Amino acid sequence: MSNYDAIVIGAGHNGLTNAAYLAKAGLNVVVLEKNDYIGGAAVSRELHEGWTYSSCSYVCSMMRQAIHRDLDLAKHGLILVPYLGTVNFGEGDERLFSYHDETAAYLELKRHSSHDADAMHRFQTDLTRYSQLIRKTLMRTPPDPTSFRPRDLMELMYLAKQFWKLGEKEIYEYVRFFTMSAAEYLDDYFENDLIKAAMASPGIIGTALGVYSPGSAYILLHHVMGDVDGSIGAWGLARGGMGAISQSIASALQANDGEIRTNAGVSKVLVEGGKAVGVVLENGDELRAGIVVSNLDAKRTFTRIMDKDDLPDGIYDRARNFKIRGSSGKVNIALSGMPMFAGVPDNKYLNRGGQGFTGSLETMERAYDCWKHGRWSDDPFVESVIPSAWDPTVAPTGQHWMSNFVQYCPPTLADGPWTPEKRDAFGESVISKIERYSPGFRDLIVHMEVRTPHEIENEIGLTEGNIFQGELTIDQLFFNRPFPGYGQYRMPVKNMYMCGSSTHPGGGVSAVCGANAAREILMDLRRPNTVPEDDFYDE
Amino acid sequence: MKTDDRFAGERPKLSPFYPRQKELNIREAWSAWNGYKFAEYYYDLEYEYFCVRNLCGTYDITPMQKYEISGRDAETMLNRMVTRDVKKIGLNRVAYCLWCTDEGRMIDDGTIFRLADDRFMLTCGSPCTAWLRKSCFGFDDVTVTDITDDLPALSLQGPTSCAVLKKMGLTGIDEAKPFDIRFFPFHGEQLMVSRTGFTGDLGYELWIPRDLALKMWDELYEAGEDLGIQPYGEAATNMARLEAAFIMPDMEFNEALRTVNFEHDQTPFELNLGWLVDFKKPHFSGRSALLEEKQRGPRYTLTKLDIEGNRPATEAYIYADKRCTKEVGYVTSAMWSPAVKANIALAMIRTEHLESNLWAEIYYTKELRQYSRVARCKKMNKPFWTPARARATPPADY
Numbered sequence: 001m002s003n004y005d006a007i008v009i010g011a012g013h014n015g016l017t018n019a020a021y022l023a024k025a026g027l028n029v030v031v032l033e034k035n036d037y038i039g040g041a042a043v044s045r046e047l048h049e050g051w052t053y054s055s056c057s058y059v060c061s062m063m064r065q066a067i068h069r070d071l072d073l074a075k076h077g078l079i080l081v082p083y084l085g086t087v088n089f090g091e092g093d094e095r096l097f098s099y100h101d102e103t104a105a106y107l108e109l110k111r112h113s114s115h116d117a118d119a120m121h122r123f124q125t126d127l128t129r130y131s132q133l134i135r136k137t138l139m140r141t142p143p144d145p146t147s148f149r150p151r152d153l154m155e156l157m158y159l160a161k162q163f164w165k166l167g168e169k170e171i172y173e174y175v176r177f178f179t180m181s182a183a184e185y186l187d188d189y190f191e192n193d194l195i196k197a198a199m200a201s202p203g204i205i206g207t208a209l210g211v212y213s214p215g216s217a218y219i220l221l222h223h224v225m226g227d228v229d230g231s232i233g234a235w236g237l238a239r240g241g242m243g244a245i246s247q248s249i250a251s252a253l254q255a256n257d258g259e260i261r262t263n264a265g266v267s268k269v270l271v272e273g274g275k276a277v278g279v280v281l282e283n284g285d286e287l288r289a290g291i292v293v294s295n296l297d298a299k300r301t302f303t304r305i306m307d308k309d310d311l312p313d314g315i316y317d318r319a320r321n322f323k324i325r326g327s328s329g330k331v332n333i334a335l336s337g338m339p340m341f342a343g344v345p346d347n348k349y350l351n352r353g354g355q356g357f358t359g360s361l362e363t364m365e366r367a368y369d370c371w372k373h374g375r376w377s378d379d380p381f382v383e384s385v386i387p388s389a390w391d392p393t394v395a396p397t398g399q400h401w402m403s404n405f406v407q408y409c410p411p412t413l414a415d416g417p418w419t420p421e422k423r424d425a426f427g428e429s430v431i432s433k434i435e436r437y438s439p440g441f442r443d444l445i446v447h448m449e450v451r452t453p454h455e456i457e458n459e460i461g462l463t464e465g466n467i468f469q470g471e472l473t474i475d476q477l478f479f480n481r482p483f484p485g486y487g488q489y490r491m492p493v494k495n496m497y498m499c500g501s502s503t504h505p506g507g508g509v510s511a512v513c514g515a516n517a518a519r520e521i522l523m524d525l526r527r528p529n530t531v532p533e534d535d536f537y538d539e
Numbered sequence: 540m541k542t543d544d545r546f547a548g549e550r551p552k553l554s555p556f557y558p559r560q561k562e563l564n565i566r567e568a569w570s571a572w573n574g575y576k577f578a579e580y581y582y583d584l585e586y587e588y589f590c591v592r593n594l595c596g597t598y599d600i601t602p603m604q605k606y607e608i609s610g611r612d613a614e615t616m617l618n619r620m621v622t623r624d625v626k627k628i629g630l631n632r633v634a635y636c637l638w639c640t641d642e643g644r645m646i647d648d649g650t651i652f653r654l655a656d657d658r659f660m661l662t663c664g665s666p667c668t669a670w671l672r673k674s675c676f677g678f679d680d681v682t683v684t685d686i687t688d689d690l691p692a693l694s695l696q697g698p699t700s701c702a703v704l705k706k707m708g709l710t711g712i713d714e715a716k717p718f719d720i721r722f723f724p725f726h727g728e729q730l731m732v733s734r735t736g737f738t739g740d741l742g743y744e745l746w747i748p749r750d751l752a753l754k755m756w757d758e759l760y761e762a763g764e765d766l767g768i769q770p771y772g773e774a775a776t777n778m779a780r781l782e783a784a785f786i787m788p789d790m791e792f793n794e795a796l797r798t799v800n801f802e803h804d805q806t807p808f809e810l811n812l813g814w815l816v817d818f819k820k821p822h823f824s825g826r827s828a829l830l831e832e833k834q835r836g837p838r839y840t841l842t843k844l845d846i847e848g849n850r851p852a853t854e855a856y857i858y859a860d861k862r863c864t865k866e867v868g869y870v871t872s873a874m875w876s877p878a879v880k881a882n883i884a885l886a887m888i889r890t891e892h893l894e895s896n897l898w899a900e901i902y903y904t905k906e907l908r909q910y911s912r913v914a915r916c917k918k919m920n921k922p923f924w925t926p927a928r929a930r931a932t933p934p935a936d937y
Contacts, residue, residue, distance in 0.1 A: 080877075230875065390594075392937035397702070
């Protein structure tokens with residue numbers, strides 16, 4: 001039996017961040033990981049010799065710069081490289097190019113619709129205003145609106161002040177925005193369907209909602225409020241794959257004498273006298289600690305590794321009903337050469353960044369219909385990136401790998417459980433979609449990894465394969481995340497905390513959940529805070 | 540240049556690489572350097588910066604001044620001119636040097652290549668013919684030839700640079716140590732490659748006779764296509780050199796021969812370049828003044844700062860108190876460093892205040908309104924960006 005100050009369950013990037021800040025404060029910390037590799041969903045894996053896939057998450061924008069800077073992740077080997085150029089493929093020959101240059105981008109929109117080209121300025125302005133406000137809440141613990149503690153009252157005042165600064169009209173708009181669908185919201189700005197479809201696609205990613213479902217507008221915002229070096233809405237790649245993020249945080253943790261144990265799945269959190277006191281590992285070993293932090297999602301934490309009898313009334317049911325529906329799959333493909341796309345110029349600044357196989361709003365909604373009926377779509381929405389065009393470390397020179405994020409893909413099928421054959425058929429639907437726009441694509445394939453929600457759940461433990469550890473709808477956001485009354489990282493059992501994306505501010509490789517939880521833990525332990533404040537370009 | 544062009548006398552010169560640069564300068568973002576039309580950037584400043592830090596890029600150093608200095612007295616003459624001991628530069632080695640006025644004020648910095656016992660190449664940012672002529676007084680056998688236009692050059696910098704050169708067929712280039720020079724046959728002539736650069740990263744400089752310049756460009760770009768090669772301009776260079784804490788004329792120092800106001804130029808000690816001044820070697824220009832300065836201590840010291848927040852402290856004053864009443868220096872260069880994730884700056888700080896708590900008063904605008912903030916500065920001892928690959932021999936492929 002070993003004794004620690006703190007045990008963190010799950011070596012995903014948030015668990016590692018949490019542990020790094022606790023270790024920085026002088027705590028004796030161990031991170032327990034069930035797999036023989038660390039990283040959770042921010043992971044790089046060589047599954048075919050010479051190719052390193054970012055198996056799960058694949059691009060980065062939410063990662064808070066303040067944490068990157070404070071943990072000195074650059075010294076620990078992390079470099080984030082922004083990528084440029086996105087092509088959205090419409091039905092038939094229609095293409096929408098996202099040029100990096102503002103004027104070129106404007107003229108491209110104008111090619112589709114003069115009206116929409118001009119409306120884009122208003123859209124970007126409004127979205128920037130909303131995201132500025134949300135960004136201010138990221139590295140802060142949500143206030144408890146029912147509490148009269150000075151800290152909560154002060155935080156509510158802070159929020160009210162930020163809100164008030166928007167002006168009366170925008171306050172109404174903002175509230176409306178939170179309950180709208182992405183498609184309806186975009187109707188307010190644009191007329192061209194491909195432009196709308198392209199702009200709406202971030203509203204469905206990772207979510208079991210369609211472009212016409214209320215609430216998808218916020219998810220759109222969640223995807224554009226990140227930044228790369230202050231360029232809000234920009235996306236980057238981690239050199240070496242997304243695992244480089246986890247590895248660098250792990251290295252920062254180890255530099256502060258933190259410990260990481262792999263092949264150490266937790267079977268149970270030990271609770272004695274209403275307090276968490278340690279964990280039992282799957283191999284039967286018992287570890288004790290003053291506090292226990294779960295980086296697992298809320299459903300997994302309370303229904304899988306905690307005893308129902310150790311929880312206060314109602315928590316088990318809350319956890320069981322926690323909305324964490326899987327909606328997406330991932331197909332990682334090793335390629336012998338750079339794929340070429342029909343109707344796209346051979347412009348390296350344009351054709352090597354992202355590809356949105358978007359179709360139209362109708363295509364996306366029909367793909368969602370399939371999900372509702374327990375089928376994968378045979379005409380899915382696919383969002384792709386070719387990281388090897390930007391990162392020399394992830395594929396042999398001159399060869400490539402393509403990350404394909406696919407919606408929709410249900411966690412359970414109407415016609416019975418997932419099987420390897422069904423998984424491969426799902427992969428085939430993705431290849432044939434890409435092949436439609438990239439003749440000869442199939443011939444370039446060297447290896448592929450197909451991941452349905454079934455694989456995602458079984459490998460990295462995200463319930464139903466939900467990439468956000470719980471859906472980002474307003475009932476599960478901010479002080480309601482994961483459950484009302486538990487929005488401040490403290491869980492219903494004393495000395496037990498949560499630090500994963502099931503907590504505020506939710507999914508994405510941001511490291512914020514882990515850092516925020518560490519700040520609360522250190523406050524409870526009356527230790528000096530080691531977590532930095534956020535550092536804003538927009539201020 | 541056509542003679543019927545009435546503006547011929549005012550048009551910038553074109554680098555021999557211009558035909559390719561013209562095609563790749565999609566943004567038409569041109570400025571000028573030493574009379575040459577010169578790219579500020581080609582596609583995007585940040586993109587090019589990341590090529591240097593993540594893949595590789597080329598920077599046209601044709602406009603940099605190059606002088607061949609030869610003759611029996613060449614070594615002694617150079618040793619009399621620069622502050623470093625030229626005798627210690629080995630054959631086929633490069634050394635970073637600077638030279639001063641008799642008052643010990645810095646004229647310029649540059650590199651000296653030893654190509655034979657009696658033959659050197661001196662490179663520097665600004666034309667220097669007149670000062671070289673002056674420095675040759677009293678030496679019988681020394682010839683100075685301006686070879687700037689005859690020896691175009693490209694700086695290839697970034698983690699994949701060695702792999703590109705190997706792919707181009709420069710066998711053995713990976714054995715070159717930092718500041719080594721290697722020669723390779725190239726279409727009947729000679730391609731000189733030095734492991735030097737101005738980015739603080741792994742990198743090389745390629746020196747080629749003028750008539751083979753385009754051929755070299757094409758072969759280099761063919762080899763580099765799958766390794767991310769991209770031309771970069773002045774803007775990305777300035778970012779990379781600041782991360783490496785390298786000084787720039789007109790930023791960190793004002794060339795002594797162009798300085799009107801008393802002591803608005805700098806001494807090497809002020810620029811933290813005291814290590815380049817060798818008092819053990821025979822007499823050199825500025826020696827006595829520099830010795831005095833060394834004993835007295837420099838008035839200012841160039842200091843590397845990591846500043847809180849993310850607003851670059853461009854042209855900020857530095858104070859020894861948060862209320863900004865005691866001014867102790869000024870920022871010379873500042874930027875947000877994407878690779879280091881820090882708000883970095885070089886600043887001239889009055890030496891007696893080096894141990895004080897330092898604050899920068901930073902001004903910036905947001906939608907036409909002026910804002911300011913006072914940010915705490917942390918002094919850094921090492922350059923901001925120092926990847927191990929810059930020193931590794933042989934370097935890795937990326």
